[in-house]
Amino acid sequence: MTSRWRSRLAAAALQFGVCCSSLLPPIVSRAAAPADVRLVIHPQVCTLSRHVQQCDIPIEAIWLSDRPESLCLIILQRRDIKQCWENYRSGTYTIELTFTHDLTFQLRDPKLQDVLASEVLRVIREAIQYRQRRRDVWDIFG
Amino acid sequence: MRARSIVGVAFVLSLAPMLSFADSAATTCTTGGQNCAEIGKFNFSIGVGAGLRTNPFPEQRNIPMVLMPQFSYYGRRFFLDNLDVGYTLYEGTHSQISVLATPGYDAAFFNGNSILDALLGESLDVVQAAFPPVPSTVHELDTTLRNSLTPKIHLPNDLHYLGGLEWSGGFGPVSTQLDVLRQAASSAGFEVRAAVGAPLRLRRGTLSLNVGGTLKGRAYVEYYYESYLGSRQLATLGFDPFVTLRYSLSLTRHWRFEPFVQYEHYEHLEELNNSVLTAFVGAVYDF
Numbered sequence: 001m002t003s004r005w006r007s008r009l010a011a012a013a014l015q016f017g018v019c020c021s022s023l024l025p026p027i028v029s030r031a032a033a034p035a036d037v038r039l040v041i042h043p044q045v046c047t048l049s050r051h052v053q054q055c056d057i058p059i060e061a062i063w064l065s066d067r068p069e070s071l072c073l074i075i076l077q078r079r080d081i082k083q084c085w086e087n088y089r090s091g092t093y094t095i096e097l098t099f100t101h102d103l104t105f106q107l108r109d110p111k112l113q114d115v116l117a118s119e120v121l122r123v124i125r126e127a128i129q130y131r132q133r134r135r136d137v138w139d140i141f142g
Numbered sequence: 143m144r145a146r147s148i149v150g151v152a153f154v155l156s157l158a159p160m161l162s163f164a165d166s167a168a169t170t171c172t173t174g175g176q177n178c179a180e181i182g183k184f185n186f187s188i189g190v191g192a193g194l195r196t197n198p199f200p201e202q203r204n205i206p207m208v209l210m211p212q213f214s215y216y217g218r219r220f221f222l223d224n225l226d227v228g229y230t231l232y233e234g235t236h237s238q239i240s241v242l243a244t245p246g247y248d249a250a251f252f253n254g255n256s257i258l259d260a261l262l263g264e265s266l267d268v269v270q271a272a273f274p275p276v277p278s279t280v281h282e283l284d285t286t287l288r289n290s291l292t293p294k295i296h297l298p299n300d301l302h303y304l305g306g307l308e309w310s311g312g313f314g315p316v317s318t319q320l321d322v323l324r325q326a327a328s329s330a331g332f333e334v335r336a337a338v339g340a341p342l343r344l345r346r347g348t349l350s351l352n353v354g355g356t357l358k359g360r361a362y363v364e365y366y367y368e369s370y371l372g373s374r375q376l377a378t379l380g381f382d383p384f385v386t387l388r389y390s391l392s393l394t395r396h397w398r399f400e401p402f403v404q405y406e407h408y409e410h411l412e413e414l415n416n417s418v419l420t421a422f423v424g425a426v427y428d429f
Contacts, residue, residue, distance in 0.1 A: 140404055
């Protein structure tokens with residue numbers, strides 16, 4: 001499955017979740033209820049092999065809301081990255097990043113106070129196995 | 143001479159009780175560390191500097207040391223450690239027992255080929271591919287040494303390997319090694335290598351002291367040194383002790399300053415200059 005199809009599928013699933021949850025009868029009045037904001041990132045995992053020390057990949061973040069929202073997308077570990085939208089029901093942001101540890105993507109209100117949605121892109125390293133090194137103290141190089 | 147052999151045997155036997163040290167099958171190398179090796183990774187480093195190894199034959203010039211390539215590879219059980227090849231039969235928390243094939247280093251005095259060249263960084267293909275040849279003076283010295291030390295016995299192989307069992311232990315900071323080896327080329331020749339080493343952490347760097355020796359059977363000594371021994375009768379066992387002092391200081395991620403000095407005493411070469419001193423001042427680059 002190509003990356004584009006995965007993204008479309010994720011967006012479709014997101015759309016379905018948002019639309020169907022909005023069909024449910026509201027418990028409190030809609031004006032007071034917080035917006036139902038969903039966030040999906042792709043990929044969700046970056047796997048590092050033994051010989052690759054860092055992830056260097058394009059990441060796509062897609063969000064949907066049941067009503068127009070003003071919000072910002074930030075990455076906790078990369079405070080220099082911020083993408084904001086004003087009165088949108090959905091948004092897509094693509095960025096190519098180099099990283100070695102988990103990245104936390106968050107959608108926050110424009111003042112960056114409240115967290116509306118959060119997703120983590122996990123870094124998984126191939127398990128490196130070790131064994132005891134022989135103690136070659138007899139050798140001149142030991 | 144006999145007293146020294148007894149000391150040698152006593153030294154070797156003193157390591158034996160450590161073999162029975164309570165040992166579990168679990169290994170401590172789960173997250174790596176100084177005494178751990180990454181399985182499946184080829185490690186290569188090269189020492190660059192200036193050094194000398196005195197020659198026990200006084201009419202010969204000392205052996206220069208310029209480039210010292212070192213390499214190792216550890217599989218789950220198989221390992222390659224410079225010129226040593228082994229297969230680990232047992233690995234516990236404190237020790238491991240391996241089947242080992244290792245060169246007899248006495249051949250270096252005669253053949254002046256692979257082992258000596260490896261010390262000088264010449265003959266290994268890997269090194270040849272990665273580095274330009276060493277200065278011609280080294281070639282000349284090497285050739286002089288090789289031609290002048292023609293052994294009485296024709297040495298059939300370039301490397302004279304011994305095979306046997308190795309016990310390698312680590313007890314806190316103390317490392318131990320005991321190799322019981324039999325000569326591949328001569329069924330009667332054997333050698334036992336034993337050594338103990340301990341590092342001392344300094345404010346800057348580490349100072350390591352290794353002491354040990356090699357217990358050599360008469361047949362082994364005669365195999366290499368017959369032409370120099372003449373009619374002299376050898377003891378059944380000979381013990382060649384050594385002491386090595388090494389300083390190591392990490393300079394950068396790849397470079398470390400690592401001078402060392404080693405003193406060896408060749409018991410069976412008592413009519414010659416049987417004290418061999420090796421000294422090297424230089425740095426090691428880890429690839």
